Amino acid sequence: MKKLDWFVLKSFIGPLILTFFIVLFIQIMQFLWMYVDDMAGKGLELKILMELLFQFSLVFVPTALPLGILLASLMTFGNMGENFELTALKSSGISLQRIMRPLTILIIFISVGSFFFANNVLPYSNKKSRTLMYDIRRKRPELNIQEGTFYNGIEGFSIRISDKDPVTNLLEKVLIYDHREKAGNNSLIYADSGYMNMTPNESGLLFTLYNGYSYNDITEKNKSISDRSYPFRSDAFEKQTILLELSGFDLDRSDLNLFKSHQTMLDMNQLNYFIDSLSIKLTTRQDAHISEFQHSKIYVRKNFTRNIDNRETVNNEHLVFNVDSLYASMPIIEKEAVVNYALTLARTGLKYVNEKNQIIYREIKRLRKYEIEWHKKFTLSFACLVFFFIGAPLGAIIRKGGLGMPVVISVLFFVFYYVLTLTGEKFAKEGITSAVAGMWASTIVLLFIGGFLTYKATTDSVIMSSETYSLFLKKIVRILSFKNGQNENTYSE
Secondary structure, eight states: HHHHHHHHHHHHHHHHHHHHHHHHHHHHHHHHHHHHHHHSSSSOOOHHHHHHHHHHHHHHHHHHHHHHHHHHHHHHHHHHTTTTTTHHHHTTTOOOHHHHHHHHHHHHHHHHHHHHHHIIIHHHHHHHHHHHHHHHHHSSSSGOOTTEEEEESSTTTTEEEEEEEOOOEEEEEEEEOOTOOOOOSEEEEEEEEEEEEETTTTTTTEEEEEEEEEEOOOOOOOOOOGGOOOOEEEEEEEEEEEEEEEETTTOOOGGGGGGTSSSGGGOOHHHHHHHHHHHHHHHHHHHHHHHHTTTSSSSOOOOOOOOOEEEEEEEEEEEEEEEHOOOHHHHHHHHHHHHHHHHHHHHHHHHHHHHHHHHHHHHHHHHHHHHHHHHHHHHHHHHHHHHHEEEEEEEEOOOOOOTTTTHHHHHHHHHHHHHHHHHHHHHHHHHOHHHHHHHHHHHHHHOOOOOHHHHHTTTOTTOOOOOHHHHHHHHHHHHHHHHHHHHHHHHHH
C-alpha cells in the first residue's frame, strides 16, 4: 500500500469513529427521550439500564453508519481541500478517483459487514431490547394506568379511572372489576375518589378509596333458570382500603421468543420462510374466497319467477333464454319483485366482496412488512456506499472541514434520504408500489446525486462557490438590461 493510501485512510478513520459515536449517542438520547416515561420511577437497577442501552445501541448501528460515513467523508475531503492537500495531489497528476480508491475499498468492506451485522446480530438485539422493554413496562403497573381506559395488566382485575391529578395523584371515579372467579362482571367497586400506591416491598398495589359502593352478585345454587331471582349485595363505605397482590411484577424476564414472529426479529432465511408461507396462504385464501362466492346463492341462483315459455331451441341441444323478452313478458308486480330481488343480491354480494377484500388487504399488508424488512437489510448496507460517494466529492467541492458546514449538509442529505425512505416504505405497505420500488427509491435517487457530485468534483466544478452564482445572476441582469434597451429603441422608432 502506498503512502498516499495510508494518508487518506488515516485522515478518514479518525473522523469516522468520532462521527459514528456522535450519531449513535444522539440516537440513544432520542430513545431515552421517547421512553423516559416508561422507565422513570420503576426502581431499575443500573445493570438493567446498561443492558437496555447496550442492546438499543446495537439496534441503532445500521442507521448510524450511513450518516457517520457521510459526515466523516465530508470532513475528511473538506479538510484536505481547505488545506490545499487535494490541490497538491491533483497538480501531481493524481485524480480524485485515485485518491478515493482506498476509502472506496474500505467502505465496501464496511457495507458488507453492515449487512452481516443486520442479518445476524440485529435480530437478536431486537429480541433482547424489545423483550426487556416489555418487562420494564410491566413493572409497577400503577404507573401505566391511563385516564379514561380500562387497565387489564393485573391478572383478575380490570381498573378504570376517569381523572388523575398529576400533583396530588388523586384519582376520581374509580372502577374496579374483580374477575378472579371468572364468572363475569359479578363484583364491582366504585368510589368517587382515592389514591393508588405500591406497597413498600412492591409486592402489591394499595388502593385507598373514599365515598363509594361495592356491588356483588350472589350465586344461587340448585335452582333452575326460571326460578332464579338474581340477588345481589350492595355496601356503602366512606373509606376502604384494598390490596391487590402483584405476583410476578418484580421485573420477570420474559422468554426471548415472545416476539419471535415479528419481522424485525428475523434473519434472511427466516424472512424468506415467512414470505413464502404468507404468499401461499394469501393465494390459497384468495382462491377460496373466489370459489366460495361463485358457488354461493349470491352468484348462482335458480329461476326466481314462474316458468315462462320464452325459450328457443338451438340445434335441438341448447336452450337460450332471451332476458329482455322474458322481462318484458312479466307483469308489473313480478318486474318490481325481480328488480328488488336483484338489488338485494347485488348489495349482499357487494358486502361480501368488501368484507373479503378487507381480509385480503390485511394479509397483503402483513406480507409487505416482511418483504420491506428483507429489502431493508440491503438498503441500509448499500446506503453506506451511496453516502460516501455523496460526502467525498461534496467535501472536495466545498473545501470546508470541521464540524460546521459538514454537519449542516450531512443532516440535510440524511433528512432527505429519511423522508424518501419513509415515503417509499409507506407506499409499499399500502400497496401503492411494490416493496422493491418503495424501499430502493431513496437509494437510487441518492446514487444519481452521488454520481453527479463525483463527476463535478472530478472536473473541478465550482457549483458550491458563491462567486459562480453571483456571476450567473450578473449575466442574467445584463441580458435583461440589453433586451430592455432594444425594446425602448424599437418603441422610439
